[in-house]
Amino acid sequence: MLSVKEVCKVYNGVVVLKGISLRVEEREVVGLVGPNGSGKSTLLRIIAGFEKPNCGRIFFMNREITGLKPEKVVKLGISYSFQIPRPFKNLKVIENIAVASLLRFDKKRAFEIAREICELIGLEEDKKAENLSQGELKLLEIARALATKPKLLLLDEPFSGLDVKNTRWVLSEVLKLKRMGFSMMITAHRVKILEDIVDRFIELRGGRIVKG
Amino acid sequence: MISSIIYGFFLALLSCCITLNYRIGRFLNLSYGSFFTLGAYISLLCKYETSLILSSVIGFLVGYLMYLTILKFSEDIVDSTLISLGFGIAIEEILRITFRATHVLLTGIEVEYVEILNEKVFVFDLYIFLLSLIFYIALSITLLSSSGLKLKFAEEDCELAEMYGVDVERLRMLVISGSSSIACLCGSILSPMQAIHPAMGWSILVISIMISAISSVFGGIGIRRYLCVLIVSVVYSVVLEVIF
Amino acid sequence: MRFNRFSCILCSVRGDLLIRDLLLVIIVFAPILTQNYSILWISTLSMIYSLLVISWLFMERQSGWTSFAHSIPFGLAAYLLAIYPYAVFIAPLASTALFLTISKLDRVKFVFVTFVLTVVFWLSSFYMVIERNGISIGGEEGFSVLSLYLSESYIFAVLLLISSYVFVRVLEKSSIGLKMAAMRDDEEAARAIGINVFKYRFMNFVISCSIASLSGICYALFFGHVSPDVFSIEVALFPFIATFIAGRAWISAVVGSYILVIVSRVFSGFVPDFHLLIYAIVLIASPKLRRWWGVKC
Numbered sequence: 246m247l248s249v250k251e252v253c254k255v256y257n258g259v260v261v262l263k264g265i266s267l268r269v270e271e272r273e274v275v276g277l278v279g280p281n282g283s284g285k286s287t288l289l290r291i292i293a294g295f296e297k298p299n300c301g302r303i304f305f306m307n308r309e310i311t312g313l314k315p316e317k318v319v320k321l322g323i324s325y326s327f328q329i330p331r332p333f334k335n336l337k338v339i340e341n342i343a344v345a346s347l348l349r350f351d352k353k354r355a356f357e358i359a360r361e362i363c364e365l366i367g368l369e370e371d372k373k374a375e376n377l378s379q380g381e382l383k384l385l386e387i388a389r390a391l392a393t394k395p396k397l398l399l400l401d402e403p404f405s406g407l408d409v410k411n412t413r414w415v416l417s418e419v420l421k422l423k424r425m426g427f428s429m430m431i432t433a434h435r436v437k438i439l440e441d442i443v444d445r446f447i448e449l450r451g452g453r454i455v456k457g
Numbered sequence: 458m459i460s461s462i463i464y465g466f467f468l469a470l471l472s473c474c475i476t477l478n479y480r481i482g483r484f485l486n487l488s489y490g491s492f493f494t495l496g497a498y499i500s501l502l503c504k505y506e507t508s509l510i511l512s513s514v515i516g517f518l519v520g521y522l523m524y525l526t527i528l529k530f531s532e533d534i535v536d537s538t539l540i541s542l543g544f545g546i547a548i549e550e551i552l553r554i555t556f557r558a559t560h561v562l563l564t565g566i567e568v569e570y571v572e573i574l575n576e577k578v579f580v581f582d583l584y585i586f587l588l589s590l591i592f593y594i595a596l597s598i599t600l601l602s603s604s605g606l607k608l609k610f611a612e613e614d615c616e617l618a619e620m621y622g623v624d625v626e627r628l629r630m631l632v633i634s635g636s637s638s639i640a641c642l643c644g645s646i647l648s649p650m651q652a653i654h655p656a657m658g659w660s661i662l663v664i665s666i667m668i669s670a671i672s673s674v675f676g677g678i679g680i681r682r683y684l685c686v687l688i689v690s691v692v693y694s695v696v697l698e699v700i701f
Numbered sequence: 702m703r704f705n706r707f708s709c710i711l712c713s714v715r716g717d718l719l720i721r722d723l724l725l726v727i728i729v730f731a732p733i734l735t736q737n738y739s740i741l742w743i744s745t746l747s748m749i750y751s752l753l754v755i756s757w758l759f760m761e762r763q764s765g766w767t768s769f770a771h772s773i774p775f776g777l778a779a780y781l782l783a784i785y786p787y788a789v790f791i792a793p794l795a796s797t798a799l800f801l802t803i804s805k806l807d808r809v810k811f812v813f814v815t816f817v818l819t820v821v822f823w824l825s826s827f828y829m830v831i832e833r834n835g836i837s838i839g840g841e842e843g844f845s846v847l848s849l850y851l852s853e854s855y856i857f858a859v860l861l862l863i864s865s866y867v868f869v870r871v872l873e874k875s876s877i878g879l880k881m882a883a884m885r886d887d888e889e890a891a892r893a894i895g896i897n898v899f900k901y902r903f904m905n906f907v908i909s910c911s912i913a914s915l916s917g918i919c920y921a922l923f924f925g926h927v928s929p930d931v932f933s934i935e936v937a938l939f940p941f942i943a944t945f946i947a948g949r950a951w952i953s954a955v956v957g958s959y960i961l962v963i964v965s966r967v968f969s970g971f972v973p974d975f976h977l978l979i980y981a982i983v984l985i986a987s988p989k990l991r992r993w994w995g996v997k998c
Contacts, residue, residue, distance in 0.1 A: 530986070551978070
């Protein structure tokens, strides 16, 4: 499904990623772990199209997506959720999700899908996004990514900054998505938190894959 | 050529003040042109020599009032800029309402000139040149001293500078009030050579902002930044003379 | 406390769509009943400025870009109508291109640069001189334009205002409006869900500049004359001041314009251009006013 070949990235002379090659198959959940600065988020951002790699190629469903803009990547079926939630503050929860559905559906259907996702994830439809708690914001990020009907979900540290209660809540929702058959690539600092979700781990250290 | 270089020094003086306002005052001072106009109008009210002192004082006080308003009302850079624009328009309109006439010429002062390298240079231009030199010397001494380090610190990161004991608010107050005073003084010095009208400051404001923006592209820290402003101003002035 | 109660009342009025639309109808059509020349004249001018404010508010509210240069499409259209009417369509296109170029900077610098450009255009317009039949015209004097009768100007302004008002309201509620709202809040997050930010920004700027240009055309036809005043800072600031006085609802664009035009006419009898002091006061108080309008009931 997703194939990353020898991708590298350099920021201001610092090598952030070097010779990264990996694959993600359909219905597979891959955990990308590593310490701060190992390049996990950078790799996800490169796949999502927010950054261009300095070398290497990326293929999705046998089509090259290296260097494509994010709005094109998401149309092909890869959805990205930000590490620090970025809600549309002045819109309600349902509008936040519906605007993502507009990628593939008309307005009426988009709001129907948004309603379904709100029920699935357990978010209050009419609440304004700026009034959500941290846990709710994380879920909104995931819900918005889901609304684009992706084939592959890229979740960038979905549990960071959350307390125990909210972590359990987000974890349970991500598990739900796994049971529904979504392919996912999830980043985290620690292996333990992803043990129950992922099918396999890839460990990054200093911009290289050391395990997996 | 000499006149254009002197004009470049004048623009550098104003552009440096715009840069200081932006980097330490944390806003784009859109009232600057109006302070220049205010200085020009003050020279209509009294003797020329008295008007120079009066314009510096009034410029400082009105600048201080603007600083207090920004301190009280403003939350970010756009708020402060809008407040400065409000002050600029208020000064212009008060002058327009008070003086009524569209254009005024200052009479009773002889416009003298001196010859430098076979070129006639007006005495008032030399005063401005002198003011610019004094400003640059004072700025250089400040930046090269221990106070200069505080200034650079405040330019880069206000909050961090405050945490390390730099009185950022006092610096802001001095920069805003001081630069307003300088603009007012410049207007007063050059008043005998211009047709005084309420909108006379806008072109100078725009040119100063453009010079400040162009020189910021070249970057630089400390005195190098402000020398860059001087170079850009002089080049602009010389190019203008060559083209027109 | 009194402020909060007043703003609550205003919020509830603003919250009721029917009342807002009824208010627009009353404001626009009531002057006809008076059959008073002065009232009709002020009403027409107010509607022309309302169009300008709607165009500004559409850019600010829908895309999040605050411009201080809406006098540029306004003035360009007016000048082109006077000099070469067939090229009047250039005004919105050129203005859009200008705004798109400046939008490469961040939103804060966009505000500053648009203001500087306004001053540049205004100062340059004094040098806009052309030769016609061997005579130089323009400059400070400006250009003459074929003018409409007051009744024709009034009808033209009413049609433009109502169609623009309905258009922006309908667009806001559509899927395009929702995407623009998302883009306004966070452009990168919008790109992450497939929104082509450049495309919607372009669309937004074109619509905004087109409405502003129509307003400029209406202005030129109303007065029968254009001068550098169309590019003035006063025109550039008008939308900003109007929305700070009356709020950021679409109807506020109309109400604020009426208030400003009436105040300027009332005061001009005593002190010419006194209303500009009101602009200055609003600008100085704008941070407070913005927080006040942000108070929720």
